Amino acid sequence: MSARAxxxxxxxxxxxxxxxxxxxxxxxxxxxxxxAAAASACSAQAPALPGQDDLDAITQTIVVDGVRxxxxxxxxxxxxxxxxxxxxxxxxxxxxxxxxxxxxLLEELRSGLLEAVARLDSEHALPPVSSLLDDFAARxxxxxxxxxxxxxxxxxxxxxxxxxxxxxxxxxxxxDLAKVLDGIDDSSQLERALAPAISDAAIxxxxxxxxxxxxxxxxxxxxx
Amino acid sequence: xxxxxxxxxxxxxxxxxxxTLALPEVLRDFDAQVSGVSWVLTAYNLVLGLAAVPAARGSxxxxxxxxxxxxGAAIFAAASxxxxxxxxxxxxxxxxxxxxxxxxxxxxxxxxxxxxATGSSRTGAARWATAGVIGAGIGxxxxxxxxxxxxxxxxxxxxxxxxxxxxxxxRRAADRSADPAWAAEAExxxxxxxxxxTDRPRVAANVALGLLSAALTAALFLxxxxxxxxxxxxxxxxxxxxxxxxxxxxxxxxxxRRAQAGTQGEAIAGAILVAGGLTALAILPDANLAxxxxxxxxxxxxxxxxxxxLTAFALHDRFPRALQGGWTIAARHLGIVVGLLILTPLFVAxxxxxxxxxxxxxxxxxxxxxxxxxxxxxxxxxxxxxxTSEAGRVPDLAPAFNRLDVTPDDAAEVAELQASMNDxxxxxxxxxxxxxxxxxxxxxxxxxxxxxxxxxxxRDREPPRADPDAPxxxxxxx
Numbered sequence: 001m002s003a004r005a006x007x008x009x010x011x012x013x014x015x016x017x018x019x020x021x022x023x024x025x026x027x028x029x030x031x032x033x034x035x036a037a038a039a040s041a042c043s044a045q046a047p048a049l050p051g052q053d054d055l056d057a058i059t060q061t062i063v064v065d066g067v068r069x070x071x072x073x074x075x076x077x078x079x080x081x082x083x084x085x086x087x088x089x090x091x092x093x094x095x096x097x098x099x100x101x102x103x104x105l106l107e108e109l110r111s112g113l114l115e116a117v118a119r120l121d122s123e124h125a126l127p128p129v130s131s132l133l134d135d136f137a138a139r140x141x142x143x144x145x146x147x148x149x150x151x152x153x154x155x156x157x158x159x160x161x162x163x164x165x166x167x168x169x170x171x172x173x174x175x176d177l178a179k180v181l182d183g184i185d186d187s188s189q190l191e192r193a194l195a196p197a198i199s200d201a202a203i204x205x206x207x208x209x210x211x212x213x214x215x216x217x218x219x220x221x222x223x224x
Numbered sequence: 225x226x227x228x229x230x231x232x233x234x235x236x237x238x239x240x241x242x243x244t245l246a247l248p249e250v251l252r253d254f255d256a257q258v259s260g261v262s263w264v265l266t267a268y269n270l271v272l273g274l275a276a277v278p279a280a281r282g283s284x285x286x287x288x289x290x291x292x293x294x295x296g297a298a299i300f301a302a303a304s305x306x307x308x309x310x311x312x313x314x315x316x317x318x319x320x321x322x323x324x325x326x327x328x329x330x331x332x333x334x335x336x337x338x339x340x341a342t343g344s345s346r347t348g349a350a351r352w353a354t355a356g357v358i359g360a361g362i363g364x365x366x367x368x369x370x371x372x373x374x375x376x377x378x379x380x381x382x383x384x385x386x387x388x389x390x391x392x393x394x395r396r397a398a399d400r401s402a403d404p405a406w407a408a409e410a411e412x413x414x415x416x417x418x419x420x421x422t423d424r425p426r427v428a429a430n431v432a433l434g435l436l437s438a439a440l441t442a443a444l445f446l447x448x449x450x451x452x453x454x455x456x457x458x459x460x461x462x463x464x465x466x467x468x469x470x471x472x473x474x475x476x477x478x479x480x481r482r483a484q485a486g487t488q489g490e491a492i493a494g495a496i497l498v499a500g501g502l503t504a505l506a507i508l509p510d511a512n513l514a515x516x517x518x519x520x521x522x523x524x525x526x527x528x529x530x531x532x533x534l535t536a537f538a539l540h541d542r543f544p545r546a547l548q549g550g551w552t553i554a555a556r557h558l559g560i561v562v563g564l565l566i567l568t569p570l571f572v573a574x575x576x577x578x579x580x581x582x583x584x585x586x587x588x589x590x591x592x593x594x595x596x597x598x599x600x601x602x603x604x605x606x607x608x609x610x611x612t613s614e615a616g617r618v619p620d621l622a623p624a625f626n627r628l629d630v631t632p633d634d635a636a637e638v639a640e641l642q643a644s645m646n647d648x649x650x651x652x653x654x655x656x657x658x659x660x661x662x663x664x665x666x667x668x669x670x671x672x673x674x675x676x677x678x679x680x681x682x683r684d685r686e687p688p689r690a691d692p693d694a695p696x697x698x699x700x701x702x
Contacts, residue, residue, distance in 0.1 A: 006484050008485075008492075009483060010479075010480075010529075011492040015496055017497065018522060019500075021504050021518045021522060024518070025504055025515070030508060030509045033508060033510055033651055035585045035652040079588045082591065
């Protein structure tokens with residue numbers, strides 16, 4: 001073999017070796033070993049409907065679907081929104097990136113949650129309040145006397161006075177979302193922020209419906 | 225004597241990369257950032273690169289080399305001891321600067337002393353180049369093992385006695401060259417070089433060395449960081465994994481002898497192999513260590529074919545030897561600095577981006593996980609704590625899962641969730657190194673330009689011939 005041929009035989013062998021290694025790696029998915037990209041919030045499917053008896057799953061569905069809807073409207077991914085929500089600083093940074101105010105971002109979240117509640121309500125996926133009384137009583141820390149008194153009320157009367165969807169809508173509308181998000185890492189703080197919102201919403205809903213009924217009864221009796 | 229001198233050369237050159245595997249531990253010990261810690265490597269290589277040629281001016285004669293070598297070894301040993309007990313990153317980087325200064329004297333003096341000790345300019349230069357390649361190749365492995373077994377500080381402390389052992393060897397090499405009986409037999413005595421002759425350095429060979437060193441930095445520095453920080457492997461596992469590079473470099477010697485391609489053929493083939501190996505590291509199909517072996521074999525073969533051959537070519541028939549050796553050291557280590565300066569910001573920025581992407585994919589997994597809301601909230605809080613506590617690094621998610629109070633019904637889902645999250649982190653970390661590896665590959669390809677300009681054939685691998693007609697030749701003073 002001539003000196004020139006010897007000079008270029010080794011580079012040729014190197015090219016073959018490199019091509020073989022790169023070929024095997026490309027064939028084994030070398031260019032697709034990437035972290036999963038966040039799906040577009042608008043194209044992501046709404047979460048599956050939970051069973052009526054699974055309060056935990058219902059709560060999750062409302063939050064996940066609500067965040068997804070808010071993210072879609074804000075033009076970001078649900079993951080990015082969810083990562084930013086617990087910290088007021090990250091929230092403000094995300095709002096700046098999206099060209100909205102912090103308050104507007106929270107209002108979009110509220111709208112998303114309301115839509116999520118409406119979806120579950122329209123699909124009859126929300127359980128009647130009467131079936132949740134024990135759970136609510138435990139979560140709200142109601143005295144035993146009050147729990148016993150409530151149990152004496154017939155279930156259909158309770159459900160008529162407190163439709164789950166309406167109570168949740170009222171709670172979502174009135175709750176201080178910033179306060180809830182600030183306490184999301186601490187379950188007791190979260191409970192303290194959520195419990196009054198839900199109980200206030202339930203009381204306001206019951207009061208409004210009772211006054212409607214009283215008004216209608218008064219009208220019937222000619223007292224209006 | 226020869227082995228002690230070669231050991232000193234190996235240690236000085238190993239130091240350019242020996243702390244690579246220890247960087248993650250240094251990072252944690254000093255609570256520093258990757259960009260800051262990379263100066264532990266950069267400062268050493270920068271000073272060694274800048275000081276090599278000036279330091280070589282004191283080593284053009286054997287006795288001058290012995291003097292500067294002894295001073296250099298003492299400085300190197302003292303600075304190594306300071307590195308080993310450095311209280312903060314500033315002290316460590318400062319001591320590394322002094323260490324490199326001492327190293328520049330040792331390395332350039334060792335070339336002349338090895339020629340004197342072996343009695344042959346060719347054999348001495350070959351030993352010098354080989355010791356450097358071995359040192360640079362196994363440095364990270366030794367560093368990783370010491371870090372795992374003891375601490376990163378041990379890397380510097382063990383060097384102190386080893387480098388001091390070279391001091392008597394330097395004196396003996398100088399004494400030996402002064403022995404008329406030895407000088408009569410030695411090739412150096414029949415081929416002395418003129419003291420007033422200063423050859424121009426071989427630019428193409430030195431530029432190729434510089435570019436390949438920059439690319440090889442990517443291979444060693446980035447691969448080690450990927451293994452330890454990205455894939456969270458132990459330093460021992462990482463050390464054993466990167467052993468493939470020096471092993472392949474040794475194998476390259478046999479390939480080169482068989483192929484007889486000459487310096488140009490070896491340099492071209494080596495540049496292609498290093499570029500291909502780095503490209504292969506940029507497209508790993510998953511985070512299994514086995515996938516890194518073939519790319520490392522390519523890089524190791526490239527290393528073995530190029531560095532020793534180009535160094536020998538740069539030194540061949542060029543005088544003064546120490547000064548020519550200084551140029552090769554300057555080219556290699558400034559190349560490493562260029563590599564670090566190009567690649568570190570690139571990979572730090574990509575790591576930052578990858579962290580955001582990993583955070584989103586982990587969030588998606590938490591959102592969609594079929595576990596109770598209370599567990600999700602607890603897990604999310606734990607993951608957030610891990611991300612915050614390991615800011616700027618790929619987090620270890622295990623503590624967040626260990627703290628989780630999981631119901632038996634959810635145990636399997638939680639275990640699957642943890643595996644999926646770790647997979648996403650490994651994907652994100654691997655992706656973060658992709659552009660840096662590719663940039664290293666481009667640097668290796670650039671080395672093809674000076675490699676194509678090399679004018680040599682296999683004849684250059686033959687021993688140098690004396691110039692019998694040179695009228696100004698004088699004997700090396702003893």
